[in-house]
Structure formats: C-alpha cells, structure tokens
Amino acid sequence: MTVGPAPPAMRRCPRCGHLTRADRMIKGYGRDCAAQLGLIGRTVDTGHVGPDLLDLLTEEPEDACDGGDRPADRP
Numbered sequence: 001m002t003v004g005p006a007p008p009a010m011r012r013c014p015r016c017g018h019l020t021r022a023d024r025m026i027k028g029y030g031r032d033c034a035a036q037l038g039l040i041g042r043t044v045d046t047g048h049v050g051p052d053l054l055d056l057l058t059e060e061p062e063d064a065c066d067g068g069d070r071p072a073d074r075p
C-alpha cells in the first residue's frame with residue numbers, strides 16, 4: 001500500500017452538498033452550514049472565544065464547509 005497520511009473520512013454535507021471532513025461535521029452538517037442553520041451557538045465549546053463566529057466566516061465562500069481539506073475532484 002502507499003505510504004503517507006491517511007485521508008480523512010469525508011461525508012457529504014446535506015445542506016450544500018460539499019464533502020466535509022466527518023470529524024469536523026456538526027450534527028451531520030459542515031461547520032459553516034451548521035453555523036448558518038443555527039446549530040452552533042455563540043458559546044459553543046469549540047475552544048473558540050471571541051466575537052460572533054459568523055464574522056470570522058465571511059472570508060470564506062458562503063457555501064464552503066471545509067475549503068482547505070475539500071477535494072475538488074468530486075461533483
């Protein structure tokens with residue numbers, strides 16, 4: 001077999017259809033979608049403390065769940 005880091009388990013976000021790392025999903029949705037659906041409170045225990053989470057997400061495309069890790073070779 002090949003040598004290297006194992007690819008993370010990917011699951012399709014039911015909201016936007018993008019593949020998202022399963023270990024980052026929240027209630028079955030990508031993190032961004034979960035935030036937009038209100039599944040993430042402002043005091044969620046992600047270890048993040050600060051201003052409104054959505055303020056930090058505006059730098060990313062609004063339909064991107066997990067841009068850094070999302071492969072681009074899937075429809």
Ligand SMILES: [Zn+2]
Nearest residue numbers: 013016030033
């Ligand atoms: Zn999504």
